[in-house]
Amino acid sequence: MEKEFQSAPKHFWQTIQRLRRGKRGSIQAVYSKGGTLLTSTEEVIGRWIAHFEELLNPPNLSSTVEADLEDEASKHQSPWRKSLR
Template sequence: MEKDYRTASGKFWQTVRRLRRGKQLSANTIYSGGGELLASTGDIVGRWKEYFKDLLNPTDKPSVEEPEAKDSEVDSFITQAEVTEVVQQLLGGKAPGVDEICPEYLKSLDVVGLFWLTCLCNIAWRSGTVPLDWATGVVVPLFKKGDRSVCSNYRGITLLSLPGKVYSRVLERRVRPLVKPRIQEEQCGFRPSRGTLDQLYTVHRVL
């Protein structure tokens, strides 16, 4: 562990967390929506699919504003400089998506590799469609607390394609200056350099 800490603090803390948790048992059964206990693998997988489908597809959808005229800078071709900057900011040690491409693979790309990744991004941008792997996420349920057989006692994280994330991040960086004036100052979620501590501080000051 001492060696892990000196060479890679991330690996060190992963080891610490694993030792603290100890052995964690996975649920061999899960309750259906109607309260029936499911035991077969097929039924359990089907229940998880049903649960996350209902959770992530609410019936009440927010209203969407009509888009304004396109900005020439936003609508222009994606440059290799944009892609390179986003790739350099990727964090290592993250789980890959369905395509099994790790961030380390992308960060090790040379100029030629970054050129072809930029070409893929431009094909997606101009066609309005993305590769299937970019649009496919692997949902992993993580246990929180309570009964392990109850789906609502888990939170799901979605593992997405890293090349798809690069493409999404490039687009997000382009539209951010246009969207920022419309965002309320109180919003901290999904905004850089803001988080829970900012909200807690605000509440503390108000109270």
Template sequence: MEKDYRTALGKFWQTVRRLRRGKQLSANTVYSRGGELLASTGDIVGRWKEYFEDLLNPTDTPSVEEPEAEDSEVDSFITQAEVTEVVQQLLGGKAPGVDEIRPEYLKSLDVVGLSWLTHLCNIAWRSGTVPLDWATGVVVPLYKKGDRRMCSNYRGITLLSLPGKVYSRVLERRVRPLVKP
């Protein structure tokens, strides 16, 4: 597992160097909402925070009526078979979340490891809460095109915890048949 980690880390930095070649930013600046050029790290981070909060937290969201829940397999314990199936379908080579757990690590789990992951999912399911790392995402802005100093010329991707993704996907598979297309 340690060898896989070192290999993945090496590939990560190799990719970063390859992507940065020829695409160096002329300046580490962004425009404020009012069009003022921001240069200090604190102001730039604040602008990115403001931009993604506005983008991801709209004020005019429609209300959705929740259907009445039926007693079914949705409420039952999460099985190891469900977790195993989701883990096997994870794509390798993806970036980890804040917990630094990579898809390859989960795919290499044996029966005991999958049992522990299933147990963690069941604790989260029964308690209605998830570990902090599962709920924490790192938003990374990816440049699209246009002026690099304008936040709107980037799209954000969120790097999430892989065990949290497994848990979410298990729940999504249970709920999907209940939702009308």
């Protein structure tokens, strides 16, 4: 640290200030699905949790949609994949 202080004092003090402040979150508010602004920490965290649960656990598709997707996928498979079955 002493070497950095001598060679680049401005950078040294910026680093010290950043370390003193600690880690800060950059997002302070988000919108709900309904469009209202959520500002409390609990609401924001709850919205992020809901968002990622929706991404990671999509709702179940109906059987007709799944069948259509399988038919569409089988049309676009390479001949190599068909021979492996």
